[in-house]
Amino acid sequence: MARVLGTEGWRLGWCLFLEWARREEEQAEGDGVVAGWPRRREKTARPVASLGILGAWLQPGMAESTEVRKLVYLVTGGCGFLGEHVVRMLLQREPRLSELRVFDLHLGPWLEELKTGPVQVTAIQGDVTQAHEVAAAVAGAHVVIHAAGLVDVFGRASPKTIHEVNVQGTKNVIEACVQTGTRFLVYTSSMEVVGPNIKGHPFYRGNEDTPYEAVHKHPYPCSKAQAERLVLEANGREVRGGLPLVTCALRPTGIYGEGHQIMRDFYHQGLRLGGRLFRAIPASVEHGRVYVGNVAWMHVLVARELERRAALVGGQVYFCYDESPYKSYEDFNMEFLGPCGLRLVETRLLAPYWLLMLLAVLNALLQWLLRPLLLYAPLLNPYTLAVANTTFTVSTDKAQRHFGYEPLFSWEDSRTRTIRWVRAMEGSAQ
Ligand SMILES: NC(=O)C1=CN([C@@H]2O[C@H](COP(=O)(O)OP(=O)(O)OC[C@H]3O[C@@H](n4cnc5c(N)ncnc54)[C@H](O)[C@@H]3O)[C@@H](O)[C@H]2O)C=CC1
Numbered sequence: 206m207a208r209v210l211g212t213e214g215w216r217l218g219w220c221l222f223l224e225w226a227r228r229e230e231e232q233a234e235g236d237g238v239v240a241g242w243p244r245r246r247e248k249t250a251r252p253v254a255s256l257g258i259l260g261a262w263l264q265p266g267m268a269e270s271t272e273v274r275k276l277v278y279l280v281t282g283g284c285g286f287l288g289e290h291v292v293r294m295l296l297q298r299e300p301r302l303s304e305l306r307v308f309d310l311h312l313g314p315w316l317e318e319l320k321t322g323p324v325q326v327t328a329i330q331g332d333v334t335q336a337h338e339v340a341a342a343v344a345g346a347h348v349v350i351h352a353a354g355l356v357d358v359f360g361r362a363s364p365k366t367i368h369e370v371n372v373q374g375t376k377n378v379i380e381a382c383v384q385t386g387t388r389f390l391v392y393t394s395s396m397e398v399v400g401p402n403i404k405g406h407p408f409y410r411g412n413e414d415t416p417y418e419a420v421h422k423h424p425y426p427c428s429k430a431q432a433e434r435l436v437l438e439a440n441g442r443e444v445r446g447g448l449p450l451v452t453c454a455l456r457p458t459g460i461y462g463e464g465h466q467i468m469r470d471f472y473h474q475g476l477r478l479g480g481r482l483f484r485a486i487p488a489s490v491e492h493g494r495v496y497v498g499n500v501a502w503m504h505v506l507v508a509r510e511l512e513r514r515a516a517l518v519g520g521q522v523y524f525c526y527d528e529s530p531y532k533s534y535e536d537f538n539m540e541f542l543g544p545c546g547l548r549l550v551e552t553r554l555l556a557p558y559w560l561l562m563l564l565a566v567l568n569a570l571l572q573w574l575l576r577p578l579l580l581y582a583p584l585l586n587p588y589t590l591a592v593a594n595t596t597f598t599v600s601t602d603k604a605q606r607h608f609g610y611e612p613l614f615s616w617e618d619s620r621t622r623t624i625r626w627v628r629a630m631e632g633s634a635q
């Protein structure tokens with residue numbers, strides 16, 4: 206990551222240093238936001254001041270860097286499936302990072318190994334529904350990537366809890382930015398904000414401007430849609446110090462890759478069924494998927510560009526896309542599970558759609574009946590069946606046009622990495 210300074214590098218380094226010194230000086234004079242960046246907490250406010258003018262170049266691991274490390278990022282939900290990839294991507298690809306705060310309800314042990322590098326990694330165990338915890342974590346951060354959320358379409362959590370985490374949690378993040386002077390906020394939204402809708406209308410290779418009747422009933426897409434609206438409406442609000450908040454929302458389709466719990470579930474189910482999975486969804490139904498590394502990369506890129514291209518990117522939504530092929534949900538999973546020894550058995554004649562819907566409704570009924578005794582939350586319910594059974598794919602270049610996004614991982618890379626991860630799971634069928 207660190208590059209050796211040549212003549213050009215020194216010139217660039219010197220310019221960056223002057224700009225850094227100017228901002229530090231302005232920050233020391235005023236109480237609040239200066240030149241786009243808010244004041245940092247005292248603990249991290251002047252990490253190099255005592256080392257003198259060349260202090261920044263003398264920090265371990267920074268001596269040869271062309272960039273001055275000065276930015277503080279906060280990732281909420283940083284220990285989740287996507288969050289972990291965002292955290293690792295920031296450490297690898299954001300050379301201006303000085304501190305990375307990882308905020309999550311449940312902290313992962315893997316965070317420990319990240320604490321030895323040049324970036325200060327601060328693990329914060331906290332709850333987004335608690336405004337004071339969020340404000341304390343946000344204070345002094347330059348950029349917030351808000352990926353925390355309750356991803357539940359199986360009826361594990363109550364609609365109230367989903368709303369509290371996804372909507373109230375997002376409100377808390379926005380208010381914390383406003384109160385503390387943090388100017389840049391990236392929200393992890395979802396394709397579910399658009400669809401599939403309850404009428405089962407197809408969305409075929411659509412983009413951000415494709416008209417679609419977005420009607421939600423399920424608590425998860427409802428909450429994501431509300432939270433996304435709050436984030437976009439907050440764009441331009443004045444934050445502490447007088448400068449405007451710049452926000453945007455990324456809408457991934459179905460994310461896959463290392464750490465994907467549902468892929469793990471399908472894999473283990475296949476093993477239990479003697480290496481077989483039974484097709485439930487017609488192969489002709491296309492379901493949009495995107496590799497987690499590319500979703501993380503898009504977050505890192507847009508966060509970087511929010512200041513420079515505030516007028517263009519602020520208040521915008523972007524589908525998260527890459528080169529993953531358009532396939533049905535099950536056929537796509539077989540791209541990884543097939544090479545790991547599972548096969549997809551064709552059962553269309555045995556399991557027509559009406560039968561699947563009947564089973565899904567029965568599951569929902571059982572869930573309701575058993576709720577006082579135990580939590581029954583199978584993958585198949587009327588909502589998941591409708592989502593899996595409705596074509597929903599995106600085709601867009603908006604992120605490429607607005608902030609230069611190109612997938613970092615090719616389809617071949619994404620596939621290879623995911624297969625390697627499945628194979629590494631205990632009890633591989635190979
Ligand atoms: N998995 C997918 O296919 C997609 C996910 N998304 C969105 O991406 C984001 C991340 O999702 P995943 O990584 O898949 O889910 P995940 O469940 O693996 O990660 C979410 C993280 O948020 C944390 N969290 C939950 N409640 C919290 C609270 N009250 N306070 C603090 N942290 C809390 C969890 O502990 C978890 O680490 C979510 O906002 C989700 O809506 C969007 C599109 C697709």
Ligand SMILES: CC(C)CCC[C@@H](C)[C@H]1CC[C@H]2[C@@H]3[C@H](O)CC4=CC(=O)CC[C@]4(C)[C@H]3CC[C@]12C
Nearest residue numbers: 356358395397459485534584585589590592593
């Ligand atoms: C045999 C069954 C019919 C197959 C069930 C598969 C389902 C569990 C999954 C099919 C589509 C998935 C959803 C989709 O990828 C979009 C999503 C976006 C999000 O923001 C959160 C996750 C999810 C709702 C995802 C959940 C699992 C499926 C419903």
